Amino acid sequence: MRKLALAGLIVLVGAAVFYGFPLLYEHAATTCVAFEKRLLTAPPSKGTSTPDRALDALRAAFMSGLQHLSDGSVATEIARERHPDWSPRLGCAVEYWRSLVVPAAAPPPAS
Numbered sequence: 316m317r318k319l320a321l322a323g324l325i326v327l328v329g330a331a332v333f334y335g336f337p338l339l340y341e342h343a344a345t346t347c348v349a350f351e352k353r354l355l356t357a358p359p360s361k362g363t364s365t366p367d368r369a370l371d372a373l374r375a376a377f378m379s380g381l382q383h384l385s386d387g388s389v390a391t392e393i394a395r396e397r398h399p400d401w402s403p404r405l406g407c408a409v410e411y412w413r414s415l416v417v418p419a420a421a422p423p424p425a426s
Contacts, residue, residue, distance in 0.1 A: 337411045347387030347394065347407035353414050354390065 337349035387407070394406025401409075 333412070334408055337408060343387075345387055345407070346404045346411060347390040350394070350407040350411040350414070351387050351390035353411055 334346060337343065337346050337353075341349035341352045343349035343352060390407050390410070391403045394401070394403045394410055397410065398406035
């Protein structure tokens, strides 16, 4: 019985971290808003030439200025596209963690 309670506690804490960290770290109300903020503030990818890098930096600066307009709708659509059988909030949480672990997996911001 004690092992079952401990296993349940571990699962509960893991779920709280999985959902809670993005909300707290990004100061967001939902995981989709947190994921969208992550997309807007992601560092620009390295281009093959100096003009490409300058354009990426300009795009990143512009998108970070739009961060206060973020409502999570873009991230919700990304989550629905990548995980059609899951709830959007679960898909957004998975994509948020994927963007932290593998930054290249984050889709580029819409231009």
